[in-house]
Amino acid sequence: MIVVLFAVMYFLMIRPQKKQQQKRREQLSKIKVGDQVITIGRLHGVVDEINEAEKTVTLDCDGIYLVFDLSAIASVKQPAVAAPAANNDANATANDDHKDDAVSKSDQDATADSDAKEETKSEDK
Template structure:
């Protein structure tokens, strides 16, 4: 019996070590790895920051980037005519504004608006002519 108790003690120690290693592995995949990914994503976002981008600060202040000072690591925001200076670390979210897209949308809207009335007017004009002809035939 004494021999069985000694063997059980040795097996329990190996099981404990495996359990501890398993716990550290889970902590890495559940806590450390996602945090590193989030930090990398935030740094990528900050490196792509440009003048004219719409941003939201960690205090939920919305503004447009007016200037970026790389030496002081600050950003000047235009908030409806009020210029505020923030540390780059205070930026929570960046919405990149591309100047090409609004111009392309306006051109598409204009061409669609020009094409749409022509299509609508043609059947209306034909219908008006048909109703005039029918009225003349009935009399």
């Protein structure tokens, strides 16, 4: 019975924790200059320099350079794939054109409504 209990504890607690630690180590070892990262304090920045000897990383946070321990990095943002980004830009441009059309129509409607109100006011006088 005790052996079964230890086996259950291993598969439910110890093994998943080891996998998570291994995944984190791999993530930290793959960090390179230019990656966007988030620290454990939820500070977003871009990696400017990595010092392997001291295990530190320098982040550029909108022109402010901060030095953190590598262990302070919570996650690395995944860079967007270039092909879908180009496709999204084309879609965004098309959507902007439709938005411009919608805005111009709503502007025309608003102008017509205000003109109608002014005519009503002038007739009432």
